[in-house]
Amino acid sequence: MTIEFLVASAIGVLTAAGVYLILRLRTFPVILGTSFLSYAVNTYLFATGRLVVGAPPILQGHEAHVTYTDPVPQALVLTAIVIGFGMTAVVLMLALAAYLSGGHDKIDLQEDASEDRA
């Protein structure tokens, strides 16, 4: 087993779980699904910097032989994690407001309008 295989398969599994949950018909599973997708996307973005063990991008003085991993995807992912929280919170709040004022937590618009009022 290689690290790359572990990471890639984990990304795949997280994505699949996210997609499956996003295709559910109630709001809460969909929000869980977007969280899964966030994990997958963040890890994927991070992995585009290639995987390196034990070389964090913290400069160690002027020693020429020290190698560092790619810091740019890390910076991107760091902000993505925080924004992901904001996104989850907004979507959650909208779902909550829809449930509280609409009376149900279905994702799809209902064919029968009277059901909305129920």
Add this chain to the structure above:
Amino acid sequence: MSLFLIAALPFIGALLPGLMIQAGRNTCSTWTGIISLSALIGLLVHAPAVLRGEVITASVEWMPALGLNASFYLDGLGLLFGTLILGIGCLIILYARFYLSSKDPMGNFYTYLLLFQGAMVGIVLSDNILMLLVFWELTSLSSFLLIGYWKHLPEGRQGARMALTVTGMGGLGLIGGMLLLGHIAGTYELTELLEKRDLIQADPLYVPALLLILLGAFTKSAQFPFHFWLPRAMAAPTPVSAYLHSATMVKAGLFLMARLYPVMSGTTEWFWIVTLAGLITMVLGALIGIFQNDLKGLLAYSTVSHLGLITMLLGFSTEAAAIGAVFHIINHASFKASLFMTAGIVDHEAHTRDITRLGGLRHLMPITFVITAVASLSMAGIPPFNGFLSKEMMLEAAAHAQLGDNAWLIPALATLGALFSVAYSFRLLLHTWFGAERHDYPHHPHDPPFGMWLSPALLAVLVVLIGLFSQGLVGGIVQTTAASVLGNHAHPHVHLALWHGVTPALYMSGVAVLGGLVLLALYRPAHGLWHAVPRPDAKVIFDAIIDAATKLANWITDTLHDGKLTRYAAIFFLFTVLASWHAFSGGAGVTLPREPMQADIIPIIAWFALIAATGVTVYYHRHRLLALVVLGIIGVVVSLSFNYLSAPDLALTQLSVEVVTIVLLLLALNFLPEFTPKDSGNGRHVRDILIAVFVGGAVAALSYVIMLTDFAMPSIAEYHLAQSHDLAGGNNVVNVILVDFRGFDTFGEITVLGIAALIIYGVTEGLLGSKVRQKLLERKPNHPIAGDEHPMMMVVATRLLLPIALMVGVYIYLRGHNDPGGGFVAGLIVAIALLMQYMASGYDWADKRQRFPYHASIACGVMAAGITGIGAFFNNMPFLTSDFGYFQFPPLQKFELATAMGFDLGVFLAVVGAVMLTLESLSRLAYRRGDVPDEYPMDINPSRQPKNEDH
């Protein structure tokens, strides 16, 4: 006056009427007039130079890479049209002052009118064709406002909509045509483009460009088969009809054809399309015009007919015809605007425009009668008025025109058009003004006040003067204009005169006048015949087309968007996978040059934990609380992986975000159903699983390949690693990127985060202000709440932890520049520490001790970051450039201070504020009726009984 100012003046002036109307209607119209008049004077100052053959230009580069420049130029054609637009504009403004009743909002009217005027001036002065397009659309919009000015009239609204639809459609076509033209010529500047006749006409795209441009011109100038909107635009107030729908806007199409004449004309396509459209429009419009009973309707169809005449002349593509077209533009504008205004006067005085209810007005309104007589005789083409001259030129040109091998069709039809024209002109004159005076007018008419007849009278004087002294008065401008229309450095020979000797045109003219009078004498039988013959009604056809288009659009929308969001998502995922597959199968074979790393036991265990947790979450997702708890495991594993794979900053952030996210979801779950019901059948499940597996597999494969492939391009990582210490004074490169190299991104990001929190706050406020509040107050919790809401152990622990956690937060913040940490992580840690107080001691207790509102924290954060960025300006550096230095104050060690710290402080504050505002908002929903706020949750009061849920 600069061309910029001339074009801008009406737009700037459009602000005035709205303000000046407060000072009275006279002030309002005076100022509007002053604006128009100044622009006109500004334009006429250039007239001597332009008449000498010079071209005035003014240009500012805006987006040269896109060919988009603000450039104006003034040649003969521009001068002629500009003078018509501004000159007649002044007269119309005067006329409208008396025409509008005291109930009409005059400020609005003059504002729309000036907007329209500015747009028209913009069209005729534009050098850049992209800018011309913008002005073109503006005329459609402002004319929509003007036609629909009387909002209470359904005809006004319908007419405005129809005009906007037709001219807007043409405008879309024109955009396409102009872009093609610019593409062919390689320039969007008219002055350059007009030199490239051979290049443009040889291009295979010439015909599509021509068709699209003509679509724009024909719709604007109401050419057959788009003529039907113009008569329906007559629902507008008469000043608008006189201005837009006779003298100026409808001539924009003609202007465009004249403007592009040097490069577009002369080809077979141009000749056939333009000539035929013009010929049909001329004859048809004149024929329909005869049988209109509405004065303005008659004039509208007459306008259509005359526009057709000019179009036809442009179609002929000969020098003589072009001169005739230019001359007729002047003449038509003068007599038609005058006639419209007198029609408005009749309407104003007699309260009707119906010819059958009028007649015998000449003694009642002698002044108006004289004006109408002069203008309508000119329209009929009777000497010595100016309409006669240009009609002769038209007939002369038509006499020499051949339609293919046919030499008689065009002259015959042109004569017929002129004949009809004589008929409706005399009908207007005789049936309205002559005959016996009647006693059943809706209102007894008499001549209007001086101000109202002044404008048409001035135009009528022009009609006579141009007729008598044509060469001296307008010979110069016709010469210059014809030269710019013909282009290619032509020197047209202009000779305007009443008497050209006995020419074919004179015979044709004679036939037309006699024939027209005979036709009018036979008006009753002709009228009966006209109404006996079935005709298609343009409005019915138009409505049917609009209806069909609406139905089609609805059908497409309803089919594509049936409200099933999950279906959109499924289609999106499938499409993405298929598109990626298409891209993948078209690429080269995959090689994996990088050496993979062998995993030891711990990553494998973590991997199993992640897979198992994912499986459990998905399998038990209907049990929401369980799913949520297990989701936490995944977050922890992801965080550990980041740490293992050399990303300590990510690990810290992921871990702390995980905490707040789970708390957030738990809070929300409080209000949501505990279980997800089973909605979808097995078929759907299988479908969704298949889609999920496809997408997951594709992403996994893609990630695997990326991780084992070398960078396609040199990574920018090297730059950041090399410069982080020297340029930004920081050793933690990730943090330096966030607060320095890519500070602008971070600045935007914390702003977005703050906005997200404010949205949540706003939604909460909305919920609490609605009927939902009642439901929330009466809500039964999913589970009975524990007897001891604030367990002392937890209260004590969190209180003790608070200062420690805050200190850790400060530490993490301070070390961030050189070691893992920074504003984001510190903000999250402090937020969690505060959050624990809410959880342990209750919302009321914590809220009472919270003296600094979280909104303010967000605002301070964003401002701190912004001000730090602006600070760079004082150092003559771009926004967000950072500075740093090393300081030593005994007995402290040497330490570093960087401006980036201020920025990071902003990040810290914004994150704390956003997270806390979000969670606080959600907590506020939880309050239920009967809840007693706990003032001192930690105090031990033996007399206090554990609260009973059922009281």
